[in-house]
Amino acid sequence: MTRAQDLPADPLIRALVQQARQSQRGSVSRRSVLAGAAGMAGVGALLAACGTGGTPSGSGSGSGGAAGKDVSATDKNVYWANWTLYLDYDEATQSYPSLDGFQEQSGITAHYAEDIDDNDTYFGKVQGQLANGQDIGQDIVTLTDWMAGRMIRLGYTQELDAAKIPNSVNLLESLKTVDFDPGRKHSLTWQSGFGGVVWSKEKVPGGMRSVSDLWNPEYKGRIEVLSEMRDTIGLIMLEQGVDISGTWGDDEFYAALAVLEENIASGQIRQVKGNSYKEDLISGDAVAVIGWSGDVTQINFENDDRWTFALPDAGGTLWSDNLMVPVGATHKANAEALMDYYFDPAVAAQVAAYVNYICPVQGAQEAMADVDPELMEDPLIFPDSATLAKSFVFRSLTPDEETKYNGDFLTAVGA
Amino acid sequence: MSIAAALSSENAASVGPASGPALAAGPTRRARSGAYLLLLPGLAYLVVFFILPVVALLATSLYVPVPGGDVGQFQPAFHWQNYPDAITAFWPQIVRSFAFALIATFAALLIGYPMAYVIAIKVRGKTLLQGLLLVLLIAPFFTSFILRTVAWKQILADDAFVVTALKWLHLMPEDGRLTATAFAVVAGLTYNFLPFMALPIYASLERMDIRLIEAGGDLYASGLNTFWRVTLPLSMPGVVSGTLLTFIPASGDYVNSSLLGNPVSTSMIGQVIDSRFFRVSDYPTASALSVVLMVAILILVGLYVRRAGTEDLV
Numbered sequence: 001m002t003r004a005q006d007l008p009a010d011p012l013i014r015a016l017v018q019q020a021r022q023s024q025r026g027s028v029s030r031r032s033v034l035a036g037a038a039g040m041a042g043v044g045a046l047l048a049a050c051g052t053g054g055t056p057s058g059s060g061s062g063s064g065g066a067a068g069k070d071v072s073a074t075d076k077n078v079y080w081a082n083w084t085l086y087l088d089y090d091e092a093t094q095s096y097p098s099l100d101g102f103q104e105q106s107g108i109t110a111h112y113a114e115d116i117d118d119n120d121t122y123f124g125k126v127q128g129q130l131a132n133g134q135d136i137g138q139d140i141v142t143l144t145d146w147m148a149g150r151m152i153r154l155g156y157t158q159e160l161d162a163a164k165i166p167n168s169v170n171l172l173e174s175l176k177t178v179d180f181d182p183g184r185k186h187s188l189t190w191q192s193g194f195g196g197v198v199w200s201k202e203k204v205p206g207g208m209r210s211v212s213d214l215w216n217p218e219y220k221g222r223i224e225v226l227s228e229m230r231d232t233i234g235l236i237m238l239e240q241g242v243d244i245s246g247t248w249g250d251d252e253f254y255a256a257l258a259v260l261e262e263n264i265a266s267g268q269i270r271q272v273k274g275n276s277y278k279e280d281l282i283s284g285d286a287v288a289v290i291g292w293s294g295d296v297t298q299i300n301f302e303n304d305d306r307w308t309f310a311l312p313d314a315g316g317t318l319w320s321d322n323l324m325v326p327v328g329a330t331h332k333a334n335a336e337a338l339m340d341y342y343f344d345p346a347v348a349a350q351v352a353a354y355v356n357y358i359c360p361v362q363g364a365q366e367a368m369a370d371v372d373p374e375l376m377e378d379p380l381i382f383p384d385s386a387t388l389a390k391s392f393v394f395r396s397l398t399p400d401e402e403t404k405y406n407g408d409f410l411t412a413v414g415a
Numbered sequence: 416m417s418i419a420a421a422l423s424s425e426n427a428a429s430v431g432p433a434s435g436p437a438l439a440a441g442p443t444r445r446a447r448s449g450a451y452l453l454l455l456p457g458l459a460y461l462v463v464f465f466i467l468p469v470v471a472l473l474a475t476s477l478y479v480p481v482p483g484g485d486v487g488q489f490q491p492a493f494h495w496q497n498y499p500d501a502i503t504a505f506w507p508q509i510v511r512s513f514a515f516a517l518i519a520t521f522a523a524l525l526i527g528y529p530m531a532y533v534i535a536i537k538v539r540g541k542t543l544l545q546g547l548l549l550v551l552l553i554a555p556f557f558t559s560f561i562l563r564t565v566a567w568k569q570i571l572a573d574d575a576f577v578v579t580a581l582k583w584l585h586l587m588p589e590d591g592r593l594t595a596t597a598f599a600v601v602a603g604l605t606y607n608f609l610p611f612m613a614l615p616i617y618a619s620l621e622r623m624d625i626r627l628i629e630a631g632g633d634l635y636a637s638g639l640n641t642f643w644r645v646t647l648p649l650s651m652p653g654v655v656s657g658t659l660l661t662f663i664p665a666s667g668d669y670v671n672s673s674l675l676g677n678p679v680s681t682s683m684i685g686q687v688i689d690s691r692f693f694r695v696s697d698y699p700t701a702s703a704l705s706v707v708l709m710v711a712i713l714i715l716v717g718l719y720v721r722r723a724g725t726e727d728l729v
Contacts, residue, residue: 267679271677285595415689
């Protein structure tokens with residue numbers, strides 16, 4: 001199943017092919033000449049970007065609009081890149097039931113790829129193409145708040161047409177206003193989740209109430225923390241009484257980093273990990289970790305309910321992953337149809353029952369009655385106001401802060 | 416001058432078809448230019464996939480951030496300061512990488528040589544057994560080495576049988592562990608690159624005329640003496656290529672250190688390059704570190720080959 005069969009997806013080659021076709025017909029319109037010229041400018045940009053990783057600002061965002069020509073009306077496909085275990089999946093039929101529903105309802109074929117396992121890594125992979133306004137082969141990408149903010153800031157996303165996503169009114173009120181995307185013009189929330197502490201019920205019978213409980217010498221060498229800076233540092237900062245959504249600076253960040261460094265140097269922290277901390281909980285190498293809410297529900301489901309997740313008394317982190325249409329994507333209208341479908345409360349409930357993260361759709365809690373009534377009262381899927389009051393969003397960082405903090409954090413964790 | 420050397424040069428002469436007078440009487444000028452044409456695909460491959468990336472790498476290593484730009488945006492410059500900055504910040508990881516790679520190479524040699532010796536010499540003639548042992552040696556390649564390393568994590572886990580057994584035998588303190596240690600990282604490196612060590616040695620030994628060992632005995636050399644004076648020198652080409660094939664990738668490896676290591680004492684330079692490139696989007700630092708790693712390996716390997724003798728490489 002290849003896409004854009006009549007024209008190549010690469011904007012540069014496409015422009016050249018179009019130009020060649022035009023000249024064969026003997027008429028060269030002003031527009032096609034311009035398109036060709038844009039193509040040649042693209043060669044320059046491509047060479048400039050070739051091998052350099054990042055291109056200077058300015059060369060990127062401008063060329064985007066022209067490249068993302070929407071062929072949705074004629075090409076009934078949509079390509080969606082998401083994280084693993086992030087959509088309801090039926091082992092028996094090896095298919096995604098909710099996605100099948102979308103295909104039946106809309107007649108659009110959805111190509112779902114579990115392509116994303118890390119915000120930075122994914123960004124590193126596609127940045128070169130996005131900077132040149134090229135199609136990355138995906139019509140929807142799903143990235144976390146701060147990375148969504150960077151994508152939008154850099155002009156790597158297309159503006160969504162709210163009229164084509166009527167169900168987007170169902171987005172939770174608290175998520176309608178976000179600092180990284182004023183007016184929610186470029187993004188919609190897919191799922192949200194908490195960062196907090198997780199412990200083994202057997203090894204830590206007393207449970208944990210704070211991040212400081214992780215530093216108990218009894219668990220030396222059996223503690224792990226997340227390699228996601230915003231969660232690990234965010235939780236330590238909250239423990240130190242900092243409002244991570246507010247205006248804090250170097251002092252607060254480095255005070256938290258010092259705590260982390262101290263516990264790494266002492267051997268209290270065994271390893272610093274991404275999603276793979278789950279394996280260490282299962283193998284017993286880790287007895288307590290800083291982890292994510294949805295993961296715990298999943299491993300509990302597969303391993304006899306052995307762990308507990310909790311937001312520390314001082315508060316936990318709250319993050320969201322966001323659906324966006326990248327610049328250069330050629331099925332924007334199809335992508336919008338898909339987003340609209342997933343903001344239907346009944347569909348959202350179906351997804352939430354499987355992924356176990358926070359559902360961002362109003363009305364899904366009521367709709368859950370038909371899917372799995374037990375989950376209606378699950379505070380990790382439909383958090384009550386008390387739970388939400390204990391969770392905080394890490395404030396947006398400036399590019400300079402981002403580079404500095406992330407670099408120092410990774411150095412501290414030995415990477 | 417040993418018998419072995421004399422015999423081996425004779426051996427080589429009989430193996431190489433293009434040596435001696437044959438070459439002089441051989442191809443005409445035209446045929447030779449045809450041979451050069453055949454080289455073109457290889458050359459093109461080298462230019463596109465080696466020379467160009469290296470040039471791009473060198474260029475990127477001198478870039479500076481765009482003033483007021485976003486994360487990961489850099490512009491061309493000649494900022495040589497990137498090098499001292501990168502080395503000052505990450506020299507411990509660079510030194511550690513070479514130390515780990517060196518230990519792993521020695522360990523692989525100690526383990527791999529006897530394996531190769533047994534397969535090539537001891538069971539020579541027993542075709543079935545030899546084939547079976549070779550398959551066993553190569554079998555790990557059939558599985559992704561990341562998967563195998565993850566499997567190590569499970570086998571060496573605190574609650575798994577290896578650690579439990581060692582503790583039961585009092586060979587390990589009660590709070591001891593195997594994963595997340597420098598030992599695990601070096602052991603992982605040794606394991607993962609072992610076939611690269613053993614196979615070239617096997618190839619060298621396999622070509623060796625077994626009568627040389629008998630000749631050594633006839634001349635009243637002890638078994639050890641024969642090995643030291645005859646077998647080992649003859650297998651040196653395999654040892655040299657084996658050590659290079661192990662040492663070079665092991666120095667740049669980051670899978671073992673990130674999966675089996677800890678955040679304190681096991682970070683290797685490959686891990687740092689990976690994180691600077693993909694996590695921090697600090698492309699100039701990542702490129703500068705890559706160049707430093709490349710140059711350092713080149714120097715170390717150059718010194719080694721000089722000492723070991725280039726004729727052993729071919």
